[in-house]
Amino acid sequence: MQIYLPIAELPVNMFIIFGMGGAVGFLSGLFGVGGGFLLTPLLIFSGIPPAVAVASTTAQVVASSASAAITFWRRRMIDMKLAGVLVASGVVGSSLGVGIFSLLRRWGQLDLVIAICYVTFLGLVGGLMLTESIRAMINARRGRPAPLRKPGQHNWAHGLPFKVRFQRSKLYISVIPIIAIGVGIGALGSLLGIGGGFILVPALIYLLRVPTNIVIGTSLIQMTGTMAVATVLQSTSNHTVDGVLALILMVGGVIGAQFGTRVGAFVRGDQLRAMLALLVLAVGARFFVDLVHTPAELFSLATLTGDTR
Amino acid sequence: MRRLALLLSLAALCLGLSPARAEKLIVALSAEEVRITSNFTGTSITVFGAIERDAATVSRAEFYDVVVAIKGPPETVVTRQKARFLGIWLNSASRTFVNIPSFYALNSSRPLSEVSTPQILKRFQIGADNLVFPVSADDGAETANADDEFRKAFVRLKQQDGLFRSEAYGVTFPGTEIFQTAMRIPANVPVGRYVVTVYLFRDGALLATDQSEIRIAKMGFEQFTFDLAHNQGLLYGVLCVILAIFTGWLAGVIFRKD
Numbered sequence: 001m002q003i004y005l006p007i008a009e010l011p012v013n014m015f016i017i018f019g020m021g022g023a024v025g026f027l028s029g030l031f032g033v034g035g036g037f038l039l040t041p042l043l044i045f046s047g048i049p050p051a052v053a054v055a056s057t058t059a060q061v062v063a064s065s066a067s068a069a070i071t072f073w074r075r076r077m078i079d080m081k082l083a084g085v086l087v088a089s090g091v092v093g094s095s096l097g098v099g100i101f102s103l104l105r106r107w108g109q110l111d112l113v114i115a116i117c118y119v120t121f122l123g124l125v126g127g128l129m130l131t132e133s134i135r136a137m138i139n140a141r142r143g144r145p146a147p148l149r150k151p152g153q154h155n156w157a158h159g160l161p162f163k164v165r166f167q168r169s170k171l172y173i174s175v176i177p178i179i180a181i182g183v184g185i186g187a188l189g190s191l192l193g194i195g196g197g198f199i200l201v202p203a204l205i206y207l208l209r210v211p212t213n214i215v216i217g218t219s220l221i222q223m224t225g226t227m228a229v230a231t232v233l234q235s236t237s238n239h240t241v242d243g244v245l246a247l248i249l250m251v252g253g254v255i256g257a258q259f260g261t262r263v264g265a266f267v268r269g270d271q272l273r274a275m276l277a278l279l280v281l282a283v284g285a286r287f288f289v290d291l292v293h294t295p296a297e298l299f300s301l302a303t304l305t306g307d308t309r
Numbered sequence: 310m311r312r313l314a315l316l317l318s319l320a321a322l323c324l325g326l327s328p329a330r331a332e333k334l335i336v337a338l339s340a341e342e343v344r345i346t347s348n349f350t351g352t353s354i355t356v357f358g359a360i361e362r363d364a365a366t367v368s369r370a371e372f373y374d375v376v377v378a379i380k381g382p383p384e385t386v387v388t389r390q391k392a393r394f395l396g397i398w399l400n401s402a403s404r405t406f407v408n409i410p411s412f413y414a415l416n417s418s419r420p421l422s423e424v425s426t427p428q429i430l431k432r433f434q435i436g437a438d439n440l441v442f443p444v445s446a447d448d449g450a451e452t453a454n455a456d457d458e459f460r461k462a463f464v465r466l467k468q469q470d471g472l473f474r475s476e477a478y479g480v481t482f483p484g485t486e487i488f489q490t491a492m493r494i495p496a497n498v499p500v501g502r503y504v505v506t507v508y509l510f511r512d513g514a515l516l517a518t519d520q521s522e523i524r525i526a527k528m529g530f531e532q533f534t535f536d537l538a539h540n541q542g543l544l545y546g547v548l549c550v551i552l553a554i555f556t557g558w559l560a561g562v563i564f565r566k567d
Contacts, residue, residue, distance in 0.1 A: 002348065003347055004346070004531060006530075006531040006535045006538070007534070009497065010496060011350050011351075059552075062550055062553035062557070063553035063556045063557040066553065067556075070561045071561060108403060109399065109400060112397075224554075228550045231546050231549050231550050232543065232546035232549075235538060236542035236543050236546055237542070241538065243548070243549055244347075244534070246552075247552065247556070250553055250557075251556060254556060254557060254560035258560065291397050292398070295391060295398055298390055298462075299388055299389065299390050299465075300388070300466070301387070301388055301463065301466050303384055303386055303387075303411075
């Protein structure tokens, strides 16, 4: 069934978009990530203009992360104070990201920067995740227990000033790295149309030493808040959020996520992480090939905003 | 004396006949408004017309040629060319075309090269290759010629999107002085006012033209959403967020495992 998208200004097959949302939702439920990094490229690949794809995925990430955040809220697995600092700095980052987005769009380098960022971050995170999960798998096979976090363990991030106590996470750390992470993820998220969960979760665990059971809920709150602000900012400055597209994606996404979570409960954590790492690396590789491979069409058209029509 | 009078009267007769403006075009469109609703997948507009001749027009042996062109609302488009830089393909050179028709469809009864001479086609801007392509002042040149690389790319990309199209033999004659053609309007057309121009040719000479207008507009929900997104961006964004949180919450409630 074809449905006309009012902002993207083209008709799409509703079931294909719904299916995409569902499939990405399934994976995001399975791996506990937002799935924006899969959805945005899929949409661009299926012919949606990149600007609309990025902005509409932002709205979809709000829905999927809000849905998951509510579950964690019920289980009281969220550090609200930490999430608050992250959201506040994420909002600053979002505004920055949306500003850069508009600027790059005018210069005609938006696609390039999106592609480079995808290659860099997906490659980096995917690589790290893969080595970590393989090491965990080897450890598990040899019967060695996974290394646990010792309470007194500190790194450079704990030596900075402006220390604040986060009771729920049992942390007493400087706010500087927290704000830096929040701003960075916010900017990246609104620029790339991703929640940034796959960067935020490792950053919170390895850099700030937030307990693993608190991390996911807290990062979900951060994603919901930051992406909500990004959606509003994208609508006010770029007018590229397609409500119809976003709604189809949301419905598909939240349904898919429910099934994903159920399946995920039967798979071991290190295996899940290895699969996610491979997926992340595959998407990154795809973008890399596009960057260096000689394109079939060297020219592209872009309508200037502020047009007569 | 008598021979001179005969010559004069013959000359007068010739002069009286020579302005070939005796044909008149009567054109009717199947629709003057195209409504884009949520199930819009493109449409087709039939242009129907008759060639009316007054009594003084001598009947001629040659056939008429009819060319129908639809021009979409003008837009400013940046055409960018990718170039390799440090092994990466990125947009480098660009050319900005101003006031270019966002849509251009042309149906003719025969290929344009057989309808008229290149000079006439160029003068009346008939055919994608004969349109004037004004270039933005920042780019130096005033207009781009038909062999300009950016211009060629622009036309090629527009053709790929179905927004520049042409159909030789697209105009048919059910009767000798009646013609019709179906102009395909694809689903990705921009909204706005479209100008339909009908050109009547015979022996390569342009005899008459007719101009009419169609309006392509979003309707109902599509129009409402588009207006809201562009005029009330903040409200629209907040509504999208509320919708997202509501959808997320609803899914949590429906699938709750208690």
